[in-house]
Amino acid sequence: MIDRIGEVIEASTTRFRAQREELDNPPAFGSFVKVPSGPDITSYAIVYNVYETSIDASRRPMAMGLTEEELKAQQPQIFEMIRLEFEAAIVGFKDQGGAVKAYLPPWPPRIHAFVGACGPEEVISLTEDLDFIRAINALPGLPTDELIAAAVRVAYQNRDCDAEFLVKAGQEIAIMLKEEYERARSILRRVGHVG
Amino acid sequence: MSDKAADRRILGQITKGSLISGLQAKLSDNVDIEDVRIGTFAVVDGDRNRFFSLLKDVSLASTNEDILLTPPTDDFDRRVHLGVSTYYELSLQPMLVAEKDAPGATPLPSTTVPPHFSTVFEATPEDVEQVFGKVDEFHPSVGSPIFMNPTIPVCLDLRKLAMRSNALFGRSGCGKSVLARIILGYLMQTDAFVNLVFDMHNEFGWTATSEEGGSVDSLRKLLGQRVAIFTLDPKSPLYGHGQAYDFEVQVPLNEIRCSDMELLGAELALSQAQRETMYKLEERWGEKTWLARFLKLEPQEIEGAAEELGATNVETLKVLSRKLGRFKKLPFLKEAVSDDTVRRIRDYIGAGKHVVIQFGRYNDLLTYILVANILTRRLHEDYARDTDAARAEGREGPTPLIITIEEAHKFLDPSVAGSTVFGAIAREARKYRLVLFLIDQRPSGIDDEILSQVGTRIVGKLDDERDIDAALSGRPNQGTLKVLVNNMVERQFLLTGYALPMPVVIDAKEYGSFCKEMQATGGRVRGELERRKLELTGDDELEL
Incomplete structure (x- = not known):
């Protein structure tokens, strides 16, 4: 059973959008999530966008000039009108045999499938193969530099801050961007700022 | 040790290069650059052949120019870029090649290069043996390749050494005399050649001054009666206490x-x-x-x-x-002499003995040059006459003679080399069964034509650029050899030329171990040992 943090409301082969039932504890940027994608397949994805929006597209929220506490006390119904959504890019999956692959699964997740947060073991096995960095880099239209740095930081923290992993991931970034030294450096700076 | 690739220490992989300019290899990530040293003997394993090479340079390289403009600033950055954006390159000069599947095959000069990504290994003792051969009477070990175990022998082919004139160059204090004594000792031990040594500094007789300033055994002590000592200075304190000379040299x-x-x-x-x-x-x-x-x-x-x-x-x-x-x-210069020195030298060398001519207190250049030149000129005349006569009669000529001279540049200066007997001997090569062994610290003072006739060169540390150039002039891969010589320290020597299959830098043999070896096999001491052994076998109850 997935300890759910959201439910898929829109899906494609490369990414999906999920809605969270509560407004608290939104998934972090760069965090790893999982979602079933067909029979016995679990897709892994990285959260790249989190947003709060009105549940009614025709009604735009208005500035109220009150703190959150004051709002909760005076206008509690407002929070019923807001929903929290997040988007995640699929970077790998676990196949029927239980093997973790760092490339796209054959099918996208189904709408209404439940999304769960990945545990440390899953993060470790997914990021064992540093190809996940290339998978992120290949995602079109996303803040990939930020996402790579955030994903590497998460993977590092899930490994009890293994410095060796951080260097290897950094080298993968440097190899991938060997023609773009300055870009590699800027990502590495963000990767290096951990702990 | 087996020949399996797994047992070898990998240094890197070949990436580019050519036979002429040498090979480039990327250093393996797990090898510390600070452990890699120029002059290391390395082998490159191609598909079918093994290339015996010398490491001639290490360099820093990068995949991207930008990294050189804004180098990594923190430790994390440096570690990330190491081996990825920056790496180390080894430059190797392939020298010899042998088939991998034919262990023990004699390596031949390399005429091609190994394929891309061939693995570069540190040479093993087996590789050194395959190239330089096994130790025997005519192939004594004179040292070990630098950075390798000092028990790994580099053997000098004495027969080839004796075929041509040879030279030992090095500045004073680089261990030249000690190595000269070692080489002469081995040459004398074979009895296949005779040696005449003009011993300017009194180092090749009974005793010599050690590098630490003490006294060590020299050739007469180590080889016994096989070495005869001629002296210009019979009153020298060198003699006495049972250390006698055999003949007093007088020059008419x-x-x-x-x-x-x-x-x-x-x-x-x-x-x-x-x-x-x-x-x-x-x-x-x-x-x-x-x-x-x-x-x-x-x-x-x-x-x-x-x-x-x-x-x-x-x-x-x-x-x-x-x-x-x-x-x-000069008391040894006489109008009439009691005995003819040259005839005595001929007598001794005719009997297979080696002659060391010591100068005692007359070790100034004037005396040395004068005496060496006069005696050698007469010997050369004798040898030329005897060799020609023997040739005409179809018999073997006199025993090949190796003449050792120090301060060789004084005899072979371009202005005099054309007219002296030493120039003639060097140029004639082996025609009259006479060759030279030159010991010198200023090879740049020696005539180029003479240098080109020198078969085997042993080069120790030299400070002057001109001397290094002269010592290596005309050698293939001179650039590589020069780098090696520049990086040598005391007691290290570059051996190159006729008596070696490929150039190699060695840590010269310890004189102490040479002495022990000589004592185990040498003349006087060997006789003594045999006598004691006889005593022992004759009397079982005798305790050691």
């Missing part, structure tokens, strides 16, 4: 020719006019008598002599008399 004045004086030109500071006057003296008074007669002239007789010679400046003659007057102080 009638042996000294004007051409010998040419060699001494620099030592005596002879002007052109003084030289010409000497030739005139020789012409007038006879080749054999001119010097004796001239030295006997009293100051008041000089003017008369000038008149007799005709058109000779009295002042020139006076200066010449003063300069040549130095000869009067």
